[in-house]
Amino acid sequence: MKVRRVSTGRKVFIVCNTIFLLLMALLCVLPLLNLFAISLSGKAAANSGMVTFWPVDFTTMAYEKTFQNANFIRSIAISVARTLIGTFFSMFVIVTAGYALSKDFRGRTVLMWFFVFTMLFGGGLIPSYLVNSALGLKNSFWVYIIPGAFSCYNLILIMNFFKSIPKALEEAALVDGANFFQILWKIFLPLSKAGLATVALFIMVGNWNEWFTGILYMSDTKDYPLASFLQVIVVQGNQQDLALDPTSAAAMSERTIKAAQVFIGALPILMVYPFLQKHFAKGIVMGAVKE
């Protein structure tokens, strides 16, 4: 191996660059850390703005109070249900279509344009609202699942995964008399597990984070998923309705409780993030820049 002479200027650059990048990286997590520290701090410390990145007057009271709140627990249950069912349904819809569209058949081009157009244009807020209401989805759990299940973007991602599977495998199976359904189930699904898991995780994150549907279609806040619940607390600042009984609210710092609730909302994302991060770079690149 050739030894490379490193100039002083280069050394200075490397040091400055590393420090800069580390600061940028820290900047990406410090706000979350601040939030977490506030959620674990005492009322006086939090309200006076003393908390930075480490709890002051450590207490888990905000979390205890939050988990005593039946509405909060209920919204978590709704979020979990919509995330699991929604992801499963969505994957079923786009995996079947993605597989079919990875084949070259006569109607494919027309169908692709039919789907791609949904990415480019839409009816917008009120027409969609009218359609969903006419279908009886207002105040129904299924409004979280069905209208958003199809996504052309994810369809194209999955289609590209399937396209990268060697054709020879499929041809051999066809010769052996397998049909398209068997090929999808026995060859394509097992071979693209990692890719499908990535897309599924993306859809899960999207489902967990989605907040607008609840606000728009549910007349009772009891039917809100956690994201909508948090939207009301964080943005509309409405604690009485959703959070605590007034007496304990007075004894507690609204700020620490808010911080705890927002942090709990982000926790599942933080928990799946390592798995997500392991696969998505590959997934994005495969889907977005194939070949």
Next chain:
Amino acid sequence: MGMNGKHSKGLKGHPKTWRQEVAHNWPLYVLVLPSIILAVIFCYIPMGGLVMAFQNYKPWLGIRGSEFIGMENFKQIFMFKESYQAIINTLIIAVAKIICGLVVPIVMALLLNEVRHAGLKKGIQTLVYLPHFLSWITVAGMLRDILGLDGIVNSFLQKLGVDPIFFLGEAGMFRQIVVISDVWKGFGFGMIVYLAAISNIDQNLYEVAEMDGANRWQQTIHITLTGILPMIIVMATLSLGNVLNAGFDQIFNLYSPLTYSTGDIIDTYVYRQSLVNGQYSFGTAVGLFKSGVGLLLTAIAYKLAYKFAGYRIF
């Protein structure tokens, strides 16, 4: 989405007639059916509902019974100061986001590429990708706390002797906050495509350049940046379609009447006009104006991306 120019060849080519096609490929059509049904119901039927933009829609009369008033709603878009302002705000915020959303990830990817220590590189990547996955509700919750009167930014300023500032109530700062927080949330994730493009560059080029006496800076410009130029062109042209997308989720959760003058965008305006004020037709007309222009821009963008970089959607 692919960057290959050539069409993929099929398994056995196309059957001659539709009858043969159906006999042979019917399972494929069955598999696409759920997606077709959902797209028709939840994408195409609402498009039909856009006729209400040309009506004076009354909920109790429905689309069939409401009166047609032609282009009246569209004329009003530019007559009302509020809707006009919302369009201007949208353009300013969206264009600023597009430019920052291109430049910052490219610069960061180039800088990260100079980090040779694999573990360090991986660690930095892990941290900067994270904000992308947080919801705007989480981020809005953090921003409202951090930028609040008792927030960490103000307590820092206080130490410097500056009076507390209610950042999210200042119309003059709102756009900056929106653009910066958007860059914060998205730059790491935006880097991925450029890092992938950099890793595809032929390493021999660097050795040749070194022998020719090119220094690191020259190598970065002439090899790395030139190497990822096709990707930059694709990302730049595709972002053209977002000129009217200023980000509903973000702004809806950060703005307030105090910042409407600089922060109200088309999407939030449509929401308030339609669902708060009950101006269904007018709100839909503004929305249609937005998605019409958006469609046109996206079509142009795809055309350009195909022409200059061989990019194809499918």
